[in-house]
Amino acid sequence: MSKNKIPTSHEDNHLRRADLNLLTVFDAVMQLQNITRAARMLGMSQPAVSNAVSRLKNMFSDELFVRSGRGIEPTARAHQLYGPIRQALQLVTNELPGLGFDPQTSRRQFSITISSPLDLLLAPKILNVLSQASSGVTLNIESLVNENIENQLRYQELEFAIDYRCIDRSDFYNQLLFxxxxxxxxxxxxxxxxxxxxxxxxxxxxxxxxxxxxxxxxxxxxxxxxxxxxxxxxxxxxxxxxxxxxxxxxxxxxxxxxxxxxxxxxxxxxxxxxxxxxxxLNSYLSWHESASKDKGNLWMKELLTQCVSMP
Missing domain, CATH: 3.40.190.10 (Periplasmic binding protein-like II)
Incomplete structure (x- = not known):
């Protein structure tokens, strides 16, 4: 073996052959659960996204998505993959020049849930502070915390939850608000x-x-x-x-x-x-660890904390 040749493992070769661009398609399809809307968001044609989904199925040896009404529904394996893949994409995005989160130029939409009656106390403050902090960032607030909240946070259907109860699991973070x-x-x-x-x-x-x-x-x-x-x-x-x-x-x-x-x-x-x-009676802000490295989520967390500290 040449002195200058660095040995590679089977895992290295396998990763080199994988098309990592497919992961952005996976992320979009998981978020929207609709091929047409995912194609529109990615700026791709619908056949191109369908082809990418087929290649993803081969990559992960799973169907990943099955037909459900007018859309598609992720399989259990797709849900399992979503958190780690989305976290990895966020980490890369955070480090790429020009792709970090800037609230002054971002058009990102966040989704949070606030249990009743905390929504009555906090939602007006949050929306008013957000309108002053950014003209492009939007926020969707639901006033319901249900039994499925952990999965919604884990798969980032929601970024944050505000409730009178914290989520007592090792993969979640809880911050006492007041x-x-x-x-x-x-x-x-x-x-x-x-x-x-x-x-x-x-x-x-x-x-x-x-x-x-x-x-x-x-x-x-x-x-x-x-x-x-x-x-x-x-x-x-x-x-x-x-x-x-x-x-x-x-x-x-x-x-x-x-x-x-x-x-x-x-x-x-x-x-x-x-x-x-x-x-x-304590109030908590909760989020899943998969959202903890994203700069946009960190910004939103600070904004939510600021709102609670306001008189």
Whole structure:
């Protein structure tokens, strides 16, 4: 063997033969799950994208995409590949001259989810700050956090989630945004509460709650016994409806303090503390590790954090 010849491994040769340009096609098709829209985004013809998808199937020895209605649906293997491939593409993009993230020129769209009622508190601030920080970056906000949120973040269908719960998994990051507390509310016209302490009437009055099932139900820990569940006689879809019901009935409810203060005058509500209960309520910003190296995501994370720190 020549002294100047560097030995190569089988993996090196295999990678050299692979067309890594196909990975950008994979990324676009995974995002849009539609060949025509992916072709439009990439500036390619539809047949060229279809051909690239066929080559990707051979590269990974998997179908990757199957027909579903008017679009296509990724296979389990495609979902498995998406996070690492997207992270690798982001790392390369970040280092290429002229391709870094610039909020002044970018036309990128971000997607986040904010659980209710935090959307009422945070969404206006976020959108107003974004409009001042960039004229081209857009943000899609959903006010629902569901059981599928981890996969949506993992496969970057969403970049961030804001919720009262953090995601306790090793491949996720959670940043504490702010601390709040739960209080108990009732109508100022309630005929029995009067000067009672909350610890007494919490166990005697009927309760209205946000549905006790589901990812975003922060009330569940307080209604996890037969005794407290028997007191629940209304389960609403949102805290806004719960508070409206409480204001016109003899029920009580647990709500975040900021929301109670915001609505107490309009709804004629009484607010009592829950100092005898573990009533700490934290808000978290969560994201998957696959999004942690992208400069655009880092910029958006700073913007979201800035909004929470605003008065």
């Amino acid at each position: 601390e709040d507390e739960l209080v108990i509310i009732s109508s100022n016209n309630h005929p029995r509460i009067d000067q009672q302490e909350s610890q007494r009437y919490f166990f005697t009055e009927k309760h209205a709650v946000v549905r006790l099932s589901g990812h975003s139900s922060f009330s569940f820990p307080y209604y996890n016994t037969a005794e407290t569940q028997e007191k629940v006689c209304y389960q609403g879809a949102s805290l806004i409806s719960v508070m409206e019901i409480v204001s016109r009935t003899e029920m009580v409810a647990l709500v975040p303090k900021w929301l109670a203060l915001l609505s107490s005058e309009r709804l004629n509500l009484r607010i009592d503390s829950l100092s005898w209960l573990d009533n700490k």
